Amino acid sequence: MTDAATLFGLCAAALVGLGVYALIVNPQPLRKILAFNVVGNGVFVLFGAVAHRGAALGFGGDPVPQALLITGIVVAFSATALAVALLLRLFDETGAATLASDAPPKSHADAGEA
Amino acid sequence: MIETFNAGLALLVLALAIWTVVARDTFAAVVGFVAYGMLLTLVWVQLHGVDVALTEGAIGGGLTGAMLIAAAARLRCTEGAARAERPGVATRLAAALVAACVTAALAVAVLALPEPAPTLANETAANMAATGVGNPITGVLLAFRAMDTLLEAIVVLFAMIGVWSLAPDRAWGGRPGPLHRADPDGILAYLARVLPPIGIIVAVYIFWIGADLPGGKFQGASILAAMWLLAVMAGLTDAPPVSRTWLRVALVAGPVVFIAIGAAGVATAGAFLAYPDGLAKPLIKVIEWALLPSLAVTLALILAGAPERPAR
């Protein structure tokens, strides 16, 4: 049964890497929120794999990390919801959803082509 | 056979994660992410964390998915401008290098985990009898690590206050989110009439069995929040103005009861959040019953968004 822990542990490592890449590369804030969640899920799965290795006494996994995972998922949801609300408010206020502060999005598009 | 299934599952999870990273269209990326969240529930089942699977299914698959899809559809018109901001090849290569290093470091850590694995299962099992509950996760959440659970309930409440604080001045105290209208005889209204009664029963069931089997207040509260929002989206009911006193009481009741019982523990059992001998199970039940409605209302209001309309 340790096989499942190793397999999903490696999968989680790849998820964290993917999320970090997306967090740096994608300019849209919503994509960054998604990337943040992919990193978060990767960390959770890694933690879950470690918990699974701690299976003993008929428990499927170590109950302490599993309980902390539930806490973590709920907190990650709260953070995501707050970020999305901030983003929507920014969009309502400025009509754009961008993190670029130096220029309005239109002229940015021109600069990109130059 | 189980190894093959797990390998296929891990591959599909990775493929969907790659899709959410590389898809050009943000909406496509978000839908990929929702599918990925649903698949993660299977990963949790395979890692023998059924409690976690329930939470992921209710929050990751249901609430987060609905929130992100609605946001992506609303931000669709900003797509073109954002695409031009895409960083150059050098930045992307550097990012890929950083990501590869992170993955490699984590992979090495996974392969080098100590054998035999350290575990708190023995300590948990030895002390479960003192809590009176049968589900070890509930025991950890409400007895051994009760401080985490208390802070978590408060974090959720703070996130909701953060969402509220984004309200424009003129709408403060008003109703959150847009006004939803739908054909009262349409299929959406039908679904919103039939599903919530079943959903409430399932939520209470999941909450109720949480003492002895996988389940509990977070999962139950998420289902309740989703059912209420379904009725709101179908126009069957409206979100209450955020200035209502009963609403404020419902929001803080759970954390207040939790803190009060925790503080009583200082006097009766010698430590904050400690339970006196023999009273652990009834006190845990009181906390759970107080937290369930508070969490459900808080989660629902986080999703409903900042106040936008006057109360009238």
Added chain:
Amino acid sequence: MAEFLLGAAGFVLLMVALGLLRILRGPGDADRMMAAQLLGTGGIAMLLLVGAATGVGSTVDVALTLALLAAFASVAFFKSATGAPADDAADRG
């Protein structure tokens, strides 16, 4: 028996993967939204099969939660795709 049930779960997983390949490509948002539906049905089937194979009874409760909430994301999509205050009566009949 457990091996057979796991094999069936693996087959459903393959079918879901192939279906996802197709619908995530679009072209429309509605096509993509079907991914949530596909994983709703396929995910429940996989959960039930895996639960029966491994003998973890509580997996059924996970499937129950998924069955309840799989529709939720699609409803949010419908509300936002047709404009927030829209009513769905206009194109009925």
Added chain:
Amino acid sequence: MSLLDLFTVIAVCAGAFFFLAGTVGLLRFPDALTRLHALTKADNLGLGLVVLGLLPHADSVLGGLKLVAIWLLALLASGAVSQLIARAARRTDPRR
């Protein structure tokens, strides 16, 4: 292999076949509405057959009822959702 096991094998295989049919429909059909048809009908029949096949393995009558309830819920949800998605598809693509 007992008779009940044989029943399970047959029903689950039939269910898997309908999942196959649903996926073939998704891959082959030309537009959103027909693909929706393949997805919501074939897959739900597949799920129903899987549930039927697993019924003899339920640990109690209550467990069996829960399985059936899951299928009915999935039917209700996907019946309603397919109508909603179809409406959204028609509204965003005025050619239909």
